[in-house]
Amino acid sequence: MPSFSVIIATHRRAALLARALASLHAQWHPPQQVLVVSDASDPETLRTFESLARDGDVFVQRTGAPGPAASRNLALRLAVGDYVLFLDDDDTFRPQFLSGLAAGLDGFAPQQIAYTNFEVLDDAAGAGADAPASQPVDLGGLDPNWVYVKNFIPNNCQVFPRTLLEGLAFDASLPYEDWDFLLSACGKGQLRHLPVPGPCVHKNVPGTEHRGQKNDSRLVECYLAVYGRHPAPNPQVAEQRRQLFASIGLDLDRLARARP
Numbered sequence: 001m002p003s004f005s006v007i008i009a010t011h012r013r014a015a016l017l018a019r020a021l022a023s024l025h026a027q028w029h030p031p032q033q034v035l036v037v038s039d040a041s042d043p044e045t046l047r048t049f050e051s052l053a054r055d056g057d058v059f060v061q062r063t064g065a066p067g068p069a070a071s072r073n074l075a076l077r078l079a080v081g082d083y084v085l086f087l088d089d090d091d092t093f094r095p096q097f098l099s100g101l102a103a104g105l106d107g108f109a110p111q112q113i114a115y116t117n118f119e120v121l122d123d124a125a126g127a128g129a130d131a132p133a134s135q136p137v138d139l140g141g142l143d144p145n146w147v148y149v150k151n152f153i154p155n156n157c158q159v160f161p162r163t164l165l166e167g168l169a170f171d172a173s174l175p176y177e178d179w180d181f182l183l184s185a186c187g188k189g190q191l192r193h194l195p196v197p198g199p200c201v202h203k204n205v206p207g208t209e210h211r212g213q214k215n216d217s218r219l220v221e222c223y224l225a226v227y228g229r230h231p232a233p234n235p236q237v238a239e240q241r242r243q244l245f246a247s248i249g250l251d252l253d254r255l256a257r258a259r260p
Contacts, residue, residue: 005081
């Protein structure tokens with residue numbers, strides 16, 4: 001059976017970290033290694049980890065500028081599992097997730113990057129209800145090459161062969177470093193959908209921003225940066241990029257030429 005290293009970058013969110021860790025320790029197929037990297041000196045975060053840690057789990061409090069990119073890069077150097085997964089500290093895995101992966105990855109080639117389906121849970125909808133409202137999302141109907149146009153695969157759904165990631169790192173200078181990292185990995189391997197129920201992506205989490213909110217005002221700049229670094233793999237994708245920009249009234253070719 002394949003082994004898994006799960007990486008969690010966290011920043012002063014002990015209660016959410018506790019929920020994420022509890023979901024990992026409830027797995028029917030336990031991860032070989034859980035790596036938690038905190039980018040802040042926070043005693044509550046450390047106490048939370050220590051109260052839930054199991055053999056093989058690792059906690060690192062790093063120095064330097066805050067942000068998930070540097071935290072994930074540090075954890076990547078410590079990962080030992082056959083496969084590497086990332087779990088945001090405000091999200092969770094269902095208990096059967098890693099067992100489903102272990103079974104589904106049979107037959108995958110070493111250069112193939114698996115991506116799963118996922119489930120959106122509205123935490124705000126859980127107030128006064130038996131459970132948060134949920135919405136399953138099946139990614140199987142999308143062309144994998146669409147990831148070169150728009151990142152449709154949540155970070156938590158990506159399953160990387162560890163050996164494929166050698167030499168790769170998250171670039172903290174890019175606002176969409178997760179997307180850039182995935183496309184860099186695609187330069188060495190191929191995406192393949194694995195139709196198993198995937199992670200739970202929590203939205204409307206109290207005290208947190210929605211994903212990408214801090215970069216909403218720089219959306220065009222972010223896309224141009226990623227497009228410039230990762231050329232379209234074929235003419236069809238290049239045209240899809242142009243059509244995406246045209247849908248908001250922008251000329252992609254002109255903007256790309258104007259970039260320094």
